Amino acid sequence: MPPISLLNTLWLNSNMRIKLVQPYFGSEEPEAAAQVMRSFMIAQGPRVKEFERAFADYIGTRHAVATSSGTTALHLALLSAGIKQGDEVITTPFTFVATTNAILHCGARPVFVDIENGTLNMDSSLLEESISGSTKAILPVHIFGQPADMNGISAVARKHGLKVIEDAAQAHGATVGNRKAGSIGDAGCFSFYATKNITTGEGGIITTNDDGIAEAASSLRNHGQKAKNQHTAVGWNSRMTDMQAAIGLVQLKKLDAINRKRAENAKYLTEGLSGHVDTPQAVEGTVPVWHLYTIRTKKRNEVVKALQNAGIECGIYYPIPVYRQEAFAKMGLNGSLPIVEGVCKEVVSIPVHPALSRADLDEIIGTIRKVC
Numbered sequence: 001m002p003p004i005s006l007l008n009t010l011w012l013n014s015n016m017r018i019k020l021v022q023p024y025f026g027s028e029e030p031e032a033a034a035q036v037m038r039s040f041m042i043a044q045g046p047r048v049k050e051f052e053r054a055f056a057d058y059i060g061t062r063h064a065v066a067t068s069s070g071t072t073a074l075h076l077a078l079l080s081a082g083i084k085q086g087d088e089v090i091t092t093p094f095t096f097v098a099t100t101n102a103i104l105h106c107g108a109r110p111v112f113v114d115i116e117n118g119t120l121n122m123d124s125s126l127l128e129e130s131i132s133g134s135t136k137a138i139l140p141v142h143i144f145g146q147p148a149d150m151n152g153i154s155a156v157a158r159k160h161g162l163k164v165i166e167d168a169a170q171a172h173g174a175t176v177g178n179r180k181a182g183s184i185g186d187a188g189c190f191s192f193y194a195t196k197n198i199t200t201g202e203g204g205i206i207t208t209n210d211d212g213i214a215e216a217a218s219s220l221r222n223h224g225q226k227a228k229n230q231h232t233a234v235g236w237n238s239r240m241t242d243m244q245a246a247i248g249l250v251q252l253k254k255l256d257a258i259n260r261k262r263a264e265n266a267k268y269l270t271e272g273l274s275g276h277v278d279t280p281q282a283v284e285g286t287v288p289v290w291h292l293y294t295i296r297t298k299k300r301n302e303v304v305k306a307l308q309n310a311g312i313e314c315g316i317y318y319p320i321p322v323y324r325q326e327a328f329a330k331m332g333l334n335g336s337l338p339i340v341e342g343v344c345k346e347v348v349s350i351p352v353h354p355a356l357s358r359a360d361l362d363e364i365i366g367t368i369r370k371v372c
Ligand SMILES: *Cc1c(COP(=O)(O)O)cnc(C)c1O
Pocket: 069, 070, 071, 072, 095, 096, 098, 099, 141, 167, 169, 170, 191, 192, 193, 202, 203, 204
């Protein structure tokens, strides 16, 4: 077990000179939010509708349904795809707990498959052996903005009649061939949390080409309302506000530029670090969006200490497979998958965000090269 307590304090340490993540916005975003406030129409309304249209067009799906968070997007997408009590959903243990929580909130059981050493995503060659009579869906995560093997996953899903819900919370704009992450499965789920490539503070969205999923999700996010005073399902309040949507509309216009800068920074880091640590690689035919730039090294403790001493923030994503989290382990979901267990001991994420200067990147590279 790594020294989690030490590592998990790093993210909160705002004294660091070079931040691991920071929102990237100018004066247009607060101005857009202020305009909504001055209209006094601040809850879900016309800006949310506009944001949904713009986001669906960007991802290349017929529909988008905005929600209060990436977690509620996942929860409502799974429910809208028909996932219910007693079903099994195959997913990855190398992710944020929200992925697993969304499955459990439906009353379904997460079944974990191991990850690939290269992309750190779900290993699609292990899916078939995990399918049981109760399996209803596959929930891959495009971890760190690196697309999962959607061709392999889709082939297994088609063969066995399973739904595919993509957790694209870290992958706004990533592509597989000529398709965007979030447009390949039955539904895609995005987060606009403060640390993501684009943000609305909190917020999420479901993208889908399926009319039924879109209709169910937009009803469930609003108390199962079908028409005014007509409620046909027990739903939730998982709505986005017009203030958030107004911010999102401005952020979305900047997304390609943000991702280009992240890709440039990633390329520079890889040039400086390869041969010293294991650097992340893009898979042929995919374009990652570098939500996090995650290296692997057996000298992780030394790297973390050196970066910290130099005032450079870093983070461990993720120190343990989710099935080892106490909440899930005590439900009997704990297991031991060999690749993810090894990966969790070696990963460390270093800054790659668009506000970094060339000098910042040189400093990060120099600090790591001194210990590796
Ligand atoms: C951020 C994130 C989520 C959850 O999104 P929230 O908006 O924080 O609820 C889900 N899955 C992954 C992989 C994430 O990184």
